[in-house]
Amino acid sequence: MERTLIIFKPDAVQRGLCGEILTRFEKKGLQIVGMKFMQISRQLAQTHYEPHKGKPFYDGLVNFMTSSPVVVLALAGKDAIAIARKMMGKTFGSQAESGTIRGDFGVSNSFNLIHGSDAPESATRELGLFFKPEELIDWKPAIASWVYDLSKGTPE
Numbered sequence: 246m247e248r249t250l251i252i253f254k255p256d257a258v259q260r261g262l263c264g265e266i267l268t269r270f271e272k273k274g275l276q277i278v279g280m281k282f283m284q285i286s287r288q289l290a291q292t293h294y295e296p297h298k299g300k301p302f303y304d305g306l307v308n309f310m311t312s313s314p315v316v317v318l319a320l321a322g323k324d325a326i327a328i329a330r331k332m333m334g335k336t337f338g339s340q341a342e343s344g345t346i347r348g349d350f351g352v353s354n355s356f357n358l359i360h361g362s363d364a365p366e367s368a369t370r371e372l373g374l375f376f377k378p379e380e381l382i383d384w385k386p387a388i389a390s391w392v393y394d395l396s397k398g399t400p401e
Contacts, residue, residue, distance in 0.1 A: 246400070247325040248278065248381070250371040252360040255313035256353075263316050266346055266359065269332060270320055274392035279319030279372075279381045287311050293374055309356070317375045323393060323400040326368055329361045 251270070253263050271277070285293075290310040297303045320329060334341030338351020338358070351358050362368035372381070386392075393400035 246276070246321045246323060247365065247368075248319055248321045248372060249326045249329050249362045249368045250360070250375060251318040251320055251329060251362075252310075252375075253316040253318075254356070254358055254360060255309060255315060256356040257350075257358040258314050258316060260350070262350055262358065266350075267316075267318070269346065270318075270329065273328065273332065275320040275322040275325055275328065276384075276386055276389075277318060278321045278383065279317075279376045281317050281375075281380070282314055283317060284314050285310050289374065293371065305355070319372055319376055319381050326362055326365065330363065333359050333361050 253266060257263055257266060267277075287307065290307045291298075294303060294306055294310070297306065322328065332346060334345025334347035336347070336357055337354040338347045338356075339354055341348035341351060343349060346359055347357055362371050389395070395401075
């Protein structure tokens with residue numbers, strides 16, 4: 246199963262949307278394998294967003310991500326990265342389609358509620374920044390055989 250990092254950003258926490266957003270992922274069938282409520286340090290935010298260093302929005306993004314607590318999740322599932330990103334919607338809430346997290350809860354082009362890894366390589370890197378290996382739990386939910394067709398031995 247693929248893993249991805251999800252961050253409920255400061256605006257999602259401050260607006261009380263974490264439970265509703267988390268419920269969407271769980272209802273979709275993605276599995277929580279790690280979760281924590283934390284305040285991101287400036288150093289961690291700078292490291293996490295290092296690929297964007299030098300871009301005009303970088304400093305504002307670091308300031309925003311360190312302005313309030315966040316919820317950090319590790320989710321697992323078949324094609325978890327693509328599924329989570331589709332559920333999140335386009336980057337800017339004003340452009341995101343209804344039915345997506347950003348489309349339903351966001352209007353701002355600065356505050357966009359949620360971060361999700363964009364590729365397996367970035368997911369591995371990002372999960373390593375926010376979770377120690379022992380904080381990620383491999384477990385089999387009782388409903389797994391109702392989320393995936395496992396009759397051929399692999400999830401479909």
